[in-house]
Amino acid sequence: GAGVSQTPSNKVTEKGKYVELRCDPISGHTALYWYRQSLGQGPEFLIYFQGTGAADDSGLPNDRFFAVRPEGSVSTLKIQRTERGDSAVYLCASSPGTGFTDTQYFGPGTRLTVL
Amino acid sequence: DQQVKQNSPSLSVQEGRISILNCDYTNSMFDYFLWYKKYPAEGPTFLISISSIKDKNEDGRFTVFLNKSAKHLSLHIVPSQPGDSAVYFCAASANFNKFYFGSGTKLNVKP
Numbered sequence: 001g002a003g004v005s006q007t008p009s010n011k012v013t014e015k016g017k018y019v020e021l022r023c024d025p026i027s028g029h030t031a032l033y034w035y036r037q038s039l040g041q042g043p044e045f046l047i048y049f050q051g052t053g054a055a056d057d058s059g060l061p062n063d064r065f066f067a068v069r070p071e072g073s074v075s076t077l078k079i080q081r082t083e084r085g086d087s088a089v090y091l092c093a094s095s096p097g098t099g100f101t102d103t104q105y106f107g108p109g110t111r112l113t114v115l
Numbered sequence: 116d117q118q119v120k121q122n123s124p125s126l127s128v129q130e131g132r133i134s135i136l137n138c139d140y141t142n143s144m145f146d147y148f149l150w151y152k153k154y155p156a157e158g159p160t161f162l163i164s165i166s167s168i169k170d171k172n173e174d175g176r177f178t179v180f181l182n183k184s185a186k187h188l189s190l191h192i193v194p195s196q197p198g199d200s201a202v203y204f205c206a207a208s209a210n211f212n213k214f215y216f217g218s219g220t221k222l223n224v225k226p
Contacts, residue, residue: 004158033214042119042204042216043159056212060181091158101166101211106158 002026004107004115012113021077021110023092030097032075033104034035034067037089048098049075082114118142119207121217128224134192138205141186143205145215150179150190153219154209162203163190195224217222 005024013019025032027044030051035043045059049069057067064082069075078088095102120139128134136150139221146167151159165172165179172179178191192199202219 035216040218042121042206042218043214045213045215048212058213101164103161104159104214106151108156108158113225 004092004094004105006090006107006110006112008110009087009108012115015082015084017082017114019079019082019112021079021090021112023075023077023094023107025073025075025092025094026105027073028096029105030072031095031102032069033093033095034075034077037092037109039088043091045079046077048095053063057090078089079112082112083115087112087114117218118145119205119215119217121205121220123220124218125221125223128195128222130197130224131194134190134195134199134222134224136190136192136203136205136222138190138217140188140207140215142207142209142215143186144209146166147208147211148181148188149206149208149214150177151206151216153166153204153205159204166171166180172212174216192222195222197224200224 007022032049034046035101037043052072064080066078084089091109093104095104095107149164150162162191164175181188202221204219206214206216208214
């Protein structure tokens with residue numbers, strides 16, 4: 001079956017611009033996570049959705065970052081007034097949401113470059 | 116403040132031998148630990164997990180050991196195969212909502 005997909009695969013933008021990154025989770029998965037991975041580092045938690053609601057957004061670095069999941073499936077990570085330090089690979093993962101030890105399935109990521 | 120640390124950025128092992136990847140954590144509230152494998156241009160793939168009520172979990176060639184008193188876990192791969200060459204991340208969670216990842220260890224298995 002189809003895995004987690006993320007679009008675009010690459011995004012180059014200029015400092016100060018607004019960007020949207022999209023995540024299509026595995027069909028039927030109610031749990032969705034966003035992570036950010038900088039060069040040489042592991043994934044850094046940003047936000048966790050259970051259904052349509054953000055159950056934990058404690059990883060969002062500041063109010064320039066926002067994520068939505070209006071219908072409980074596709075999610076969009078929105079970054080306003082981008083800064084060069086936002087350059088990273090943004091990873092999305094989904095899991096069935098049926099149990100605490102569900103496996104997270106990751107997408108390939110979106111590489112964001114802020115010039 | 117990095118709560119999960121992988122202090123070895125790389126490891127090189129001969130095919131057929133054992134690979135041991137290490138991970139340390141600082142938060143005593145962590146009670147669920149995972150290992151992920153990552154190939155270039157792909158997202159991480161789940162490998163194996165362990166809860167804090169156990170000290171060992173095996174799945175085929177992969178075994179994870181947890182030492183709670185030392186706040187240390189390790190992944191053993193026996194025997195190592197060239198296809199195991201990848202970056203390995205350990206991760207930990209205290210509430211199953213938020214997962215903390217280490218910085219990764221790049222394993223190279225030489226034929």
